[in-house]
Amino acid sequence: MAKSEATAANRKSDIISAAIEVFAEVGYYRATTAQVAERANISQPYVFRFFATKENLLLTALEVSWSRVIDSFQRVVETASSERLEEELIQEYENIQLMHQNEIFLQMQAQTIREDSIQETMRNGFKEVRQIVLTAFQRAGIEKPEERTMLFLARGMLCNVAVALNMPELLKG
16 A cells, blocks of 8 residues: 555544534534534544535444444354353453444434434444344354343443443443
8 A cells, every 4th residue: 555545544534533522512403514624633634535515424433433343253153252242242342342432322323313324324333233142042052042132222221321321330230
């Protein structure tokens, strides 16, 4: 990769990271590409060099956030024993929440945005995560894998709410 290509790739990554932060902090509708540019320490026109619209930027940010969860879960599935699979998936999601909280907040907000492309991105992310967990539970011989998958995903959503509202008591069982 040439130096200019590497620099452009790094700048694009910087823009996506800045967008995740800005969207998570102020919300997609209130956020502006000028705020994203300022956070990334670049000019606003440079944002549009990579992303034609704010919606395209959001879609890319969501894809990055889903990829993190999907890749992390796939690594766990490949290495965890059947006995520890669910426990390690839970621990991995807790790590993601801790290390990448803005991405989780971004996903939570995106669930309420009605644009078709955003809804489709969210559906695809949830479908892929669900399929990874369901297949792993089935292969591990976990009883009632569909129900356990639903409960696993529901627990993840509750964890998101608990973190967003700073209510750890929601997670005490």
